[in-house]
Amino acid sequence: MDATHAPGLRSWVESANVPGHDFPIQNLPLGVFSTPGSRPRGGVAIGDMVLDIAAALAAGRLSGAAAEAAAEPTLNRLMSYGQDAAAELRARLSALLAEGAEPLPDLLHPQSAVTMHLPVEVRNFSDFMASRPHCERLGRARNRDNPLPPAFHHLPVAYHSRASSVRPSGTPLRRPWGQFQRDGAVVFAPTEALDFELELAIWIAEENVLGEPTPISAADRRIFGIGLLNDWSARDIQRFEMPPLGPFLSKSVMTSVSPWVVTMQAMAPFMAPLPPRAAGDPPCPAHLHSSRPDAMRITMRAAIQTPRMAAAGIAPHVVTEAPFEEMYWSAAQMVAHHTSNGCNLLPGDLLGSGTVSGSRPGQEACLAELLLRGPIILPSGETRRFLEDGDCVIFTARAEAPGAVPIGFGECRGSVLPAAAWPVSEEG
């Protein structure tokens, strides 16, 4: 743990020093923001404020290739530079914002006054399935005695997902139409089983040439940072379309990500050993094995607020509190697996961790799993099996470890808009 993590370190931005804030000076996540009438550009979250990196460069308070890349309208170039550049930038930002440095209020914007954008141009998005309880709970419907996919213990199971429909937190989701089975017939109708999946977003650093794997020994260096991801899922559409090629339109409706990228430098105090494999599990394959502490001590939460709750001033209700630390496969193992066939990962590519369900009740990280214990009962007295129009889903998370100042991730939120009328005449 270097000086940028020191628990006593405080910022001249007072809100950053409030205990329990998501964005103390020990965090310094990067994102892309705009103010009214200005173009999107890079910023760093500090307390309730955003430091304008382009303004800091113009004022001579920052310099160098990493800061210049961090000021751009996307962070792809910064991510192409890799972790050393991110570490150097972090040290400069920490010095600039630390208590004792000259306060520079002109470089700040209140977070409440800015619009946050996608932090990168997402070129490719792959989604994993790395929680054993998630797979077991949902797999039991298919095969009671053998609920896990055959490859589960051998590799982090994943599929290519859709890059074009990734959107930043706050973008509403239009309930999609799709085909599914209802009362024995196949219908084309608005989904009746709209779900969220609470996941971690993993942002890729650097690029490997097609045909050249990134071995597990170097795979941690390919992770630039992390955030929150809602892999919105239409379960009825998914069930019908999935065999044998996997999920398609059930997932490409939209994927929401939180706008702040928490760097792996900020995550250093929160890394932990992977949980040991259970007695009966096969050993981890050698090309995916690492003794690095690649697990992350993050508690992730999903909350729901219905329109009636909002109208009554009832706060979002936490329906899930899940431990990312218990995931069966690490983000580094996902990178090593993904590139093991030579597939090239590009700077700013996005990996989804898969639904972060824990093994205990209350740790089910999607409605399909929660529903196995019955519909959710909300503080308004309403119940939910799946999401209804107007419902808002809010993800938050917190990394905590002994001796470290906890950090947060901001929010990943989205509301459900009613389905549109089917747009047009159907005969071409």
Place this chain on the structure above:
Amino acid sequence: MDATHAPGLRSWVESANVPGHDFPIQNLPLGVFSTPGSRPRGGVAIGDMVLDIAAALAAGRLSGAAAEAAAEPTLNRLMSYGQDAAAELRARLSALLAEGAEPLPDLLHPQSAVTMHLPVEVRNFSDFMASRPHCERLGRARNRDNPLPPAFHHLPVAYHSRASSVRPSGTPLRRPWGQFQRDGAVVFAPTEALDFELELAIWIAEENVLGEPTPISAADRRIFGIGLLNDWSARDIQRFEMPPLGPFLSKSVMTSVSPWVVTMQAMAPFMAPLPPRAAGDPPCPAHLHSSRPDAMRITMRAAIQTPRMAAAGIAPHVVTEAPFEEMYWSAAQMVAHHTSNGCNLLPGDLLGSGTVSGSRPGQEACLAELLLRGPIILPSGETRRFLEDGDCVIFTARAEAPGAVPIGFGECRGSVLPAAAWPVSEEG
């Protein structure tokens, strides 16, 4: 059929007038090329030559937004303009290259002297499964009596595939490592079941806003053009990783596309009605139904040349000759389905048609299907179950219809390089 298709139309580029040439003046496919020491830019294939669109603009022989977009290092902007722009450009190119117009040899480069590049920056790639015989042959291993996926007759089954590993014809494929089952154990080794899949590449025009489907009535306008696509597949890796999320590393090794984009304007004479559904099939869903002639009269061929054949001067051996016209779902239906959940397709996005297998012997469009009748016997006396190191796979195709000058697609080719040694120490 407009004047640009007239069978009597000839070009001042003599090689374009050779009967049976892939690139007569009735074709005029677009691509991106470079000459030694120069930057990639747009061109049009005419006979054995490439017309340099940037040079034609500079010489005042072409003008306008479409021609300017077609001169860029990728065709994405031209594709964003849609089919009307492509039609206008086609008319100008046809007039410029027609017999009787002033010959402009300074604007031409021999195709043999240029390097072809990817025609677009591929942002998203989705791969379909639209041949009933392909699904039936390979599905019988899973379920003898019910080999088709449950959704097959209701929608064109598809999965999101990998955009970053799409490469132009001629790029060699490095045999990938992966995990698969061998003699009851899971091993990590170079694939032992490397296959090709003969597919059509479908290039998307224009963009629909996320949440706004493109109805079937407008879906044909979203197809800019077509080419050939080899969806290289590692069958052993695929079999192990596929349940339940679909193919992943078995497909993202590499995908090859032919460099020339045959526009839908060039395809006009070769459009035909979709084959009628069989008596027992459910009807086509209304939102995917069209009476437009959206099928395409294309015969597609896959050939193999082993190193021994090449050394002995034996030509590539055609192992498949498949009728694209028989595909169960049209490209327009793929677009309508893909956007039916509101998913946004971007200009230059790539759709793969899926393996174009016909129902008759000799029309199996991948080795996994061909192998059901036994190993292939090559003219050299060699046999093949799957591809071996050094083997070259060459796709060609031809659109033909009564009264129209046939057109071709050029080649989509790739050779197999031996697997690399596993790169590095495995402990992180």
